[in-house]
Amino acid sequence: MANDLKRQFDLFAPEFEQKALEVLRKGWYVLGEEVSAFEQEFADWIGAKYCVGLGSGLDALWISFRLLGIRPGDEVIVSSNAYIACVMGITMNGGTPVFVDSDRYLNIDVSKIEAVITSRTKAILAVHLFGQTCDMTEIMRIAEKYNLQVVEDCAQAHGNHWQGRTAGTFGIAGCFSFYPTKGCGAFGDGGAVVTDDAELARKLRIFRNYGSEKKYYNSMLGTNSRLDEIQAGLLRVRLSHMQDLNAERQHLAECYSKGINNPLIEKPSVRPGADSVWHQYVIRCPYRTELIEYLNRYEIGSIIHYPIPPYLSEAYAYLGTPEGSFPCTEKAAGEVLSLPLYNGMTEAEQNYVIQVLNNFHATVL
Numbered sequence: 001m002a003n004d005l006k007r008q009f010d011l012f013a014p015e016f017e018q019k020a021l022e023v024l025r026k027g028w029y030v031l032g033e034e035v036s037a038f039e040q041e042f043a044d045w046i047g048a049k050y051c052v053g054l055g056s057g058l059d060a061l062w063i064s065f066r067l068l069g070i071r072p073g074d075e076v077i078v079s080s081n082a083y084i085a086c087v088m089g090i091t092m093n094g095g096t097p098v099f100v101d102s103d104r105y106l107n108i109d110v111s112k113i114e115a116v117i118t119s120r121t122k123a124i125l126a127v128h129l130f131g132q133t134c135d136m137t138e139i140m141r142i143a144e145k146y147n148l149q150v151v152e153d154c155a156q157a158h159g160n161h162w163q164g165r166t167a168g169t170f171g172i173a174g175c176f177s178f179y180p181t182k183g184c185g186a187f188g189d190g191g192a193v194v195t196d197d198a199e200l201a202r203k204l205r206i207f208r209n210y211g212s213e214k215k216y217y218n219s220m221l222g223t224n225s226r227l228d229e230i231q232a233g234l235l236r237v238r239l240s241h242m243q244d245l246n247a248e249r250q251h252l253a254e255c256y257s258k259g260i261n262n263p264l265i266e267k268p269s270v271r272p273g274a275d276s277v278w279h280q281y282v283i284r285c286p287y288r289t290e291l292i293e294y295l296n297r298y299e300i301g302s303i304i305h306y307p308i309p310p311y312l313s314e315a316y317a318y319l320g321t322p323e324g325s326f327p328c329t330e331k332a333a334g335e336v337l338s339l340p341l342y343n344g345m346t347e348a349e350q351n352y353v354i355q356v357l358n359n360f361h362a363t364v365l
């Protein structure tokens with residue numbers, strides 16, 4: 001299996017069960033004490049002043065951009081190698097995504113950002129893909145120089161760092177997803193924005209609840225994007241173990257990096273200065289189709305993140321970005337493969353994957 005979500009429940013089952021019953025018996029199910037407590041604890045953990053719980057990671061992105069004033073005609077710079085939700089956070093506001101190719105770390109190539117800045121550029125979306133932080137020093141330098149806002153997509157990077165500082169605290173808004181497969185996963189949908197900006201936090205709280213601060217008095221147009229009490233309660237349990245869970249993933253990644261030894265497989269590397277919480281362990285292989293088939297034969301699941309870059313997806317055909325525009329991203333799309341890595345994965349399970357991978361030979365091809 002590529003991921004085993006049930007394991008995440010089993011690891012702390014008694015705590016989750018107790019919390020779920022506690023919330024069910026309280027009789028208050030949306031935006032209550034659990035959400036407030038989680039927001040405080042999550043903000044503290046990240047090292048931000050405020051956290052606002054929302055319905056999903058996509059909501060965290062599009063609502064942030066909406067409240068930061070992104071409108072039709074505005075351009076937002078984003079890596080061409082990203083999850084489609086990153087781009088939707090921009091286009092849902094009518095903004096134009098301006099893509100920049102990725103580098104060998106599969107994140108935005110910061111050396112190519114300045115060349116695409118125009119008078120319409122309003123923001124940079126820094127996506128910390130696969131658990132690894134972008135070069136935030138360079139992104140913040142460019143943003144300051146051109147007076148751009150920085151939003152961080154931390155949906156795959158809960159609690160990782162750039163030069164010792166936590167991802168999500170560099171830009172004006174750090175956007176998180178608590179989708180079950182994410183590092184800090186709930187048992188359903190959920191998301192949040194962290195910020196040090198009191199005004200943005202206030203607006204987020206109003207916007208997520210139909211634009212209403214006081215019941216039935218609406219000061220702005222908003223939406224319904226609220227974190228459930230049950231999810232917030234379960235997330236508090238998970239958050240209390242995040243330090244260990246991230247350390248476990250880092251250990252698993254280290255074991256892969258030490259154990260995998262096959263000239264046909266390129267292992268992932270981490271940018272100097274960056275941390276990775278290893279949301280995915282992404283290898284590259286020029287014979288990927290054969291490798292997937294081979295792994296399947298040994299009942300090892302693997303996933304391609306992502307087979308089609310957002311700008312080549314049918315949904316974004318209207319942007320008219322031709323194939324070949326971003327060579328590093330397109331080459332990666334043809335070669336990347338995520339190995340099984342999940343909390344609760346046993347040493348025996350991992351050793352089996354390593355052994356099978358090391359036995360992948362040209363003879364199989």
Ligand SMILES: *Cc1c(COP(=O)(O)O)cnc(C)c1O
Binds near residue numbers: 086177179191
């Ligand atoms: C999962 C994810 C999102 C979207 O989060 P949802 O909670 O599924 O809406 C956005 N960006 C990245 C990088 C993601 O991995």
